[in-house]
Amino acid sequence: MTLILGFDDYLIPAQQLAKSLSMPFKRIVLHRFPDGETKVLLPVTLPKQVIICRTLNQPNEKLIELIITAAAARAQGVKFITLVAPYLCYMRQDTAFHEGEAISQKIIGKLLGDYFDRVITIDPHLHRINNLSEAISSQAIALHASNAMSTFLQQHFNQPVLVGPDEESAQWVQAIAKPHNWHYTIATKKRFDDKNVKVSLATNSDTGDKNSGRNKNNKALSLTNRDVILVDDIASTGKTLEQAVEQIQLQAPSSISIIVTHAFFVDDAITRLTLMGVANIWSSDSVLHSSNAFSIVDTIAETLQSH
Numbered sequence: 001m002t003l004i005l006g007f008d009d010y011l012i013p014a015q016q017l018a019k020s021l022s023m024p025f026k027r028i029v030l031h032r033f034p035d036g037e038t039k040v041l042l043p044v045t046l047p048k049q050v051i052i053c054r055t056l057n058q059p060n061e062k063l064i065e066l067i068i069t070a071a072a073a074r075a076q077g078v079k080f081i082t083l084v085a086p087y088l089c090y091m092r093q094d095t096a097f098h099e100g101e102a103i104s105q106k107i108i109g110k111l112l113g114d115y116f117d118r119v120i121t122i123d124p125h126l127h128r129i130n131n132l133s134e135a136i137s138s139q140a141i142a143l144h145a146s147n148a149m150s151t152f153l154q155q156h157f158n159q160p161v162l163v164g165p166d167e168e169s170a171q172w173v174q175a176i177a178k179p180h181n182w183h184y185t186i187a188t189k190k191r192f193d194d195k196n197v198k199v200s201l202a203t204n205s206d207t208g209d210k211n212s213g214r215n216k217n218n219k220a221l222s223l224t225n226r227d228v229i230l231v232d233d234i235a236s237t238g239k240t241l242e243q244a245v246e247q248i249q250l251q252a253p254s255s256i257s258i259i260v261t262h263a264f265f266v267d268d269a270i271t272r273l274t275l276m277g278v279a280n281i282w283s284s285d286s287v288l289h290s291s292n293a294f295s296i297v298d299t300i301a302e303t304l305q306s307h
């Protein structure tokens with residue numbers, strides 16, 4: 001038997017995962033001491049295999065609690081511990097951009113690998129590495145939200161145009177567009193700092209320019225009178241999306257919608273995008289947010305069933 005364990009801050013998806021897999025579910029109970037430390041209470045009896053399901057946005061305290069949980073489960077005799085973290089933290093800091101900066105991706109990846117036998121996540125932000133196994137020292141499985149996005153979008157649009165705001169987004173955009181033969185275009189992005197980016201849509205001069213060094217999939221498409229869907233993995237400050245929306249609006253589309261896997265939309269990002277005229281802002285439940293519109297739980301359940 002395998003038991004699914006969940007925490008109150010990601011309870012419903014964890015319970016849905018247990019239901020999809022027809023596995024029992026139990027809560028990990030946390031108690032916060034007055035000094036800020038946390039007591040972790042596990043079920044008294046655990047089977048040989050457990051799956052801990054907790055997403056890792058706002059991760060610092062969650063990481064400590066997860067490590068305590070995994071170590072305590074191991075001490076109770078659990079042999080195989082899977083971490084299902086639909087959003088996997090610290091994957092973006094994958095290089096030292098300045099002298100002295102810690103490469104958090106490697107450090108946190110090793111920590112998780114030390115405590116968990118297997119880590120499963122959705123659309124980890126991997127830029128300078130190709131495979132999650134390069135970051136996580138145990139078994140690592142990176143799944144994608146693109147099938148769930150594709151199915152969801154099909155219910156809302158007939159022939160939309162998909163726009164990816166940067167070259168990294170091409171993989172998701174292509175996967176969503178392919179089953180329906182939808183048109184897509186991939187923009188280019190230059191990041192200046194946390195909140196400043198410049199997004200440029202493909203122009204005709206980009207297309208077919210083998211020597212430009214730019215994305216080969218860059219197709220300049222007219223967005224005029226089209227339903228445009230901006231697709232990305234993460235919306236954090238929302239500045240990437242804002243910049244892309246500004247560029248798309250210059251072409252007078254019928255509508256602009258946004259779909260992302262991981263919704264942070266910090267501060268007033270949703271308000272700003274809505275005031276700019278974005279019709280729909282949708283996200284998966286990998287991070288709990290008011291924009292959640294479709295679930296990645298079945299994607300995870302299918303993988304767990306087949307492994």
Ligand SMILES: O=P(O)(O)OC[C@H]1O[C@H](OP(=O)(O)OP(=O)(O)O)[C@H](O)[C@@H]1O
Nearest residue numbers: 127168191232234235236237238239240
């Ligand atoms: O909402 P925002 O604050 O704009 O952040 C979200 C963007 O950041 C990430 O890419 P990033 O620019 O970090 O690119 P890279 O890590 O692939 O260089 C991500 O793929 C989004 O495009």
